[in-house]
Amino acid sequence: MKRTDLISPAVIITALLLAAFPLLANAFWLVQIGAQTFIYGIIALGLILLAGYGGMVSLAQMSVAGLAGYSMAIFGLNSAGLGLGWPLPVVIITAIILATIFGTLIGVLSVRTEGIYTIMITLAVATGFFYFTRQNYAIFNGFTGFAGIKAPVIGGYDLRNPVWFYYLCLIFAAFSYLAITHLVRSTFGVALQGVRDNARRMEALGFHVKAHRITAYAIASVLAAIGGILTVWMNDRIDPSSIGVGPAIDILIIAVIGGLGHPVGAFIGALIFTLVDNFAIDLIDRERFNTVIGAVFLFIVLFSPDGVIGWWRRLFKPGSSSARASSQ
């Protein structure tokens, strides 16, 4: 409820740099690093809302994103010729709505639980959905999944062009970031943090704690859906391997590396993750990616449990404690 930091010099400089990035970068940097960072960031942003501000660690964000991605293939067009070929705006809206319903239902299921049980129940959903898509050929085309889900041309901008795709992702990332940064300080957001710190007390103040939690799941699902749609446009395909347990945990790793204490953590974590993902291969062989990201994860969690932004805060604002309320 304090002063806004949306218009600080750091934010303006970052925005300018990001907007100018296409002047310097080649297609690899624009898409594989830039766009991928924004997409991971958007999906992880939902997890930061849930976990950092709501105290609910969900491993199902990637499943929700995946359902949105699959919906793009199923209701739109794909190279397997199995798509329904609906008009693009209808497909996009359907994908977002279906994914949001899915994510909200996951919320309904898991808000009865707390802590480790939330992790387990959402992991169960993620695992179940992964195996379901792999075995179901009628809807999800099983193991193969779908390819040929092309990014569209919108208003004359061909989104298959790396520059335009980069800007598209940047716009959604910026919009999501601003929305969540605003939301966490809104009445809803402050109440959500109250629920995180002391759910019983919030209930005794007149708040419907479950409704607050489920609403947070719904909002996180919209973010996951946006990320899922951008992902299929970027990769031009989707199959079960992109929504398995590995990718589900990657989102948690991203959020924790960046830091759960502020929305910006999602994008910092996403950038570090994406860089390691792309360049670990230069250091050691491909199979060792998990070792590298695991080491980075361990290093950050050991030295700064509140992620890179926690470390940053301690470095530049000594004495300022973390944003988390301690009321236990």
Place this chain on the structure above:
Amino acid sequence: MSHDTRQMDRHPIGGSSFALELADVGRKFGSLVALEDISFSVRAGERRAVLGANGAGKTTLFNAITGDFPPTSGRIVFFGEDITHLAVHNRIRRGLRRTYQKSLLFGGLSVLDNLYLAVRGVMDGRFSPQRPRPDDIASTRARDLARFVHLGERADMPVGDLSHGQQRQLEIGMAMAGAPRLILLDEPAAGLSPAERTQLVEMLNGLPGHITFVIIEHDLDVALKVSDKVTVMNNGQLFREGTPDEIRNDQDVQAIYLGGGTR
């Protein structure tokens, strides 16, 4: 028209002459019977003290009434409405309030933010995507409450930095949010200095007459100064009910009470 007045219209004062009626309320924790067949009523506008040794079941009684730990048997009627199976937040929205024996505050938030949440909890707009502004209704009421419990000057302090006595005051301020009709006070004077106790007694006696309260209090002096009627509990059961004078002079009460846990 504010939400609070609408709430009053729905449950008009005087619609029932009782603020609270308990019928055979029981609560078990596993095999432990913490409350057994408690039946009693509190009139609207009455101030009732509940006494009893440690472990007598006083806090459990409050938990049953608010739904924090709902009763395992019996019925609870609040201003004529059966609330036995109502969710906690719905009881609160009907005008039931409580304070906790061990302060349950948001330690990382400021005094004002704690009060803001309390005010917002019983108002519309709990899901508002708008930021609270210093001049909106809820914030204004939160500031009024801070002054009411003598924390006006400390409104922006983190709650963790308040003294024990100030935290107890804040608990009461949070219970005063919105339009309380019945407040359950769980040992509000515990750990207070004599001066703070006097201040508390004054504040309780200064509450508007239409507010009913039930106070659990080990300090007989405080309890008897603020109440019209006293209920004594023992071993999860009702033991005595009477005026402060009757209770003060009751031999049996003195035996269990003084033998039990006067602090």
